[in-house]
Amino acid sequence: MNRGARWPLAVAALCLALGGACAGAPAASEEGAQSASTRSAAEVLYEALHESVEANSPGVDVSSQEQLLVVSHYETLTEARRRRLVARVVPVGRGVGVRVVAEYQRRIDDEEGAQRWEPEAREQHAEEAQRWELAVAREAERRFHRRR
Numbered sequence: 001m002n003r004g005a006r007w008p009l010a011v012a013a014l015c016l017a018l019g020g021a022c023a024g025a026p027a028a029s030e031e032g033a034q035s036a037s038t039r040s041a042a043e044v045l046y047e048a049l050h051e052s053v054e055a056n057s058p059g060v061d062v063s064s065q066e067q068l069l070v071v072s073h074y075e076t077l078t079e080a081r082r083r084r085l086v087a088r089v090v091p092v093g094r095g096v097g098v099r100v101v102a103e104y105q106r107r108i109d110d111e112e113g114a115q116r117w118e119p120e121a122r123e124q125h126a127e128e129a130q131r132w133e134l135a136v137a138r139e140a141e142r143r144f145h146r147r148r
Contacts, residue, residue, distance in 0.1 A: 041095060041096050041144075041148075042068060042089050042096045043065070044144060044147050044148065045068075045089050045096050045097075045098065045140065045144045046065060046068045046070075046089050047143075047147075048140045048141075048143035048144040048147065049070055049087050049089060049098055049136075049140040050063055050070050051140075051143055052087075052136050052137075052139040052140040052143060053070045053072050053085050053087050053136060053140075054072075055139065056085070056132070056135060056136045056139065057072035057073065057075060057084070057085050057136075058072060058073040058074070058075045059072065059073050060072060060073070061073040061074075061084070067088075068088055068089035068090075069086075069087070069088050070085075070086075070087045070088070071084065071085070071086050071087075072084045072085040072086075074105075077104075079107070080106055080107040081104065081105070081106050081107070081120075082104070082105050082117070083102055083103060083104045083105070083125075083129075083132075084102075084103050085100060085101070085102055085103075085132070085133075085136060086100075086101045086103060087099070087100045087101075087136065087137075087140075098137050098140050098141070100133040100134075100136050100137045100140075101129075101133065102125075102128075102129035102130075102132045102133050103119065104119070104120040104124070104125045104129065105117040105118060105119055105120060106118055106120050
């Protein structure tokens with residue numbers, strides 16, 4: 001299954017309306033001097049998503065505040081199987097949301113006998129992946145709302 005076809009299946013989009021945010025509420029982060037009203041909802045949600053991925057995976061491997069993207073390190077499940085999270089802040093209606101995808105890979109032998117990692121079909125791990133994706137997305141949403 002190609003990468004583009006997996007995204008719609010694994011979407012955990014949570015609409016976070018901008019209208020209900022408290023404009024004067026201080027941010028609950030290390031940059032406590034900067035208020036939530038001076039940062040966009042996407043920036044606040046990115047910080048919450050980064051913390052959520054870090055708390056629910058072996059740690060963050062790649063992150064980009066400019067691209068609003070967070071990718072976790074691979075977590076080894078067995079000698080021949082691993083997984084990671086790819087999370088992104090996305091526009092949803094008049095607000096922002098998150099898209100969290102759990103990617104699973106299996107080690108296979110190619111024709112030359114060398115081993116390489118290949119993505120698993122979503123059907124092989126759909127329930128497990130969905131639980132993990134939703135847990136991370138919900139935690140990011142809670143963190144976001146505590147800051148707003």
